[in-house]
Structure formats: C-alpha cells, structure tokens
Amino acid sequence: MGSVTTLHELSGLTMVPLLAILLLFWVALNASLSWQVLSVGITVSLLIGWLFRRGLSPLTELRATPASYRAGLGFVWHFLRELVRSNLNLARVVLSPDLPVNPGIVKVRTRLQSPMGRLLLANAITLTPGTLTVELQDEWLYVHWVQVESADIDAATARIVAGFERYLEVMYG
Template identity: 60%
Template sequence: MSDTGLLSKETGTKGPGAPWRPLATRLFATLFLFWILLNGSLSIATLISGLVVAGVIAIFFARNLSFLSGFHLTPAGIGAALLFIGYFLKELVKANLALAKLVLTPALPVDPAIVKVRTKLTDPVGRLLLANAITLTPGTLTCEIKGEFLYVHWVVAQSTDIEVATQEIVAGFERYLEVMYG
C-alpha cells in the first residue's frame, strides 16, 4: 500500500488503506437498504437518518470487517450463504443424534482416526469457515490446515482414504462455500 494517492495495482483504488474502501461501500449500501426495509418508509427523515447511521457504521467498522472482503456479495453468494446455514443446521442435528446414539450404545462402537481431507477452497476465510463448520459438527474436529489439506479427528472414521473422507466430511459444506468465496 502506498500513501501517495496513486492507483494501487492490487486493488485499483486510490490512497492509503484503499482495500477496505470497496468493503465500506458495500457495507454502507447494505445497511442503508436494510434501514429502509426495516422502516418501510421513503420519507426524507428516514432517508437522512439512514444515510447518517449507515455512513457512521461503515466508516468506523469497515476496516474490522476485512474478513468479509472475499465474500461474493451477489444474489448467488447470498443464496449460498443462506443454504450453507440451513445445511449446517441440518448436519448439526444429524450429527448430534448420531453421537447421542453412539454414546448410549453399551458397546460404544467408536473407531477414531485423524483423517486427511482435501479442500478446493483457496480463500483463507472460506477455509476457516469450512474448518469451523467441521469442528462445530459433533463427531469431527479440525486439528490442522496445511495448504489444500485439513486434518480432521473423526470419532467414527468410515474411511481413512482421502477421497472418501473428503466426500463424507467436506463436500456438503464446500459446495456452498465455493459459491460464497469462489
């Protein structure tokens, strides 16, 4: 980053701190639209107060929201985010029930293993969300991320084969994260 005010080759924007400006603009637009929808009015007072509130929030918080910079703020990205949340909640319930059944079984049929799975995600935030979704799902815990691989502790390992484990653990989450983070 340069303090010269010249165009940055990386971002195509001007000035110091330039990478957060597109995020601030998107944040402002989203908050302003949300303000109008919540108020249900296009009166001058509503518009002015919305501009002020959205502007202040965007100015003060855009730099702290840099983790959203890779998110594709498109209808497809937003739809994928909603579907990701739904899929995560479904998997959370399924995993909780399966783990409860496992714990209540007298024989306790566990077959733990640390398995290596592959991700196609290249965005660091996308990978972080994937790792967290895996960890928050009972029965799996992401131990480490190295390059395109995640090492996951799996309480009932169905396979230690990379492709099989990737399909079982990663594929469902990844299909939405690929749309969200490309």
C-alpha cells in the same frame, strides 16, 4: 492475503467490513444510539479494526452476487441440519453401553482458495457429525473423526468436505 502491502490495505479500506460488523454488534447489544454509546463504539471499533487490519471478516471475500446469497442461505440451512444430526449421533454414541468409537485423524483436501472460505469450512466440519478440524495447512485439512469410515483422502474428502464445499465455492471461491 498476500504478504505484500497493497494500496488497498494502506488506505485502510480493508478494515471497513470488520469495523461495520463490530459497530453494528455494539449498537445492537446496547439497543441505543446515544452519543456516549456511539462514541465508545466507534473508538473501540476503530482500534480493533486497525489492530486486525490484515485480518479476515466474513464479508472480506464474500462475492456480492444473488447466487452467492442463495448459496449462503443454503449453507446455513445445511449447517443447522448437520448440527442437529451431529448431536443425535453423539447422543447415540454416548448412551451406548459399549461406546462404539473408532477414532482417527484423516487428511482431506479442499478446492476452496479463499482463506475465509477455508475458515468457514473448518468451522462447519467441526460442528458436523463426528468430525473435528485439528490442523489446517494450505489446501489440506486434518480432521479427527470419531468413527473413521475411510482413511483414504478422496473418500474422506467426499464424505466430510463435499457437502459444505458446494455452497462455499459459490460464496467465496
């Protein structure tokens, strides 16, 4: 995602993944391949794809290797489990008469280099038990934590980031 316009960007190839996703979404939503549906879909996808030609899509930097796909499945599974745990944890907090919160914003670091990997990490953190990404600056993430266990960068990183980073590292690097 450098600021220099590359030949790749000029040729419009960067918008292909986003375009494909948008068009697939549109066709699936309409459950039809009639020429009216397709022409509207293609026009709008091209427009959006062009507007966000420098933007990201989940496929932009995904590595196309078997290990990467396996990690993708692992990521989804880990994520769903964490989402359920996160809700049970929240239920326990909200239903306790004394509301056991100990909130704070901690700083954690990610080893991920790719913007898409970092974005997915931030999203995953937001949906895991008691954590919410507040700010993302380069390799640093500022995370709001309902029950702060440690304000130390390394300890908090191990607790919040490591679980997902394991998978995302393989998928995006």
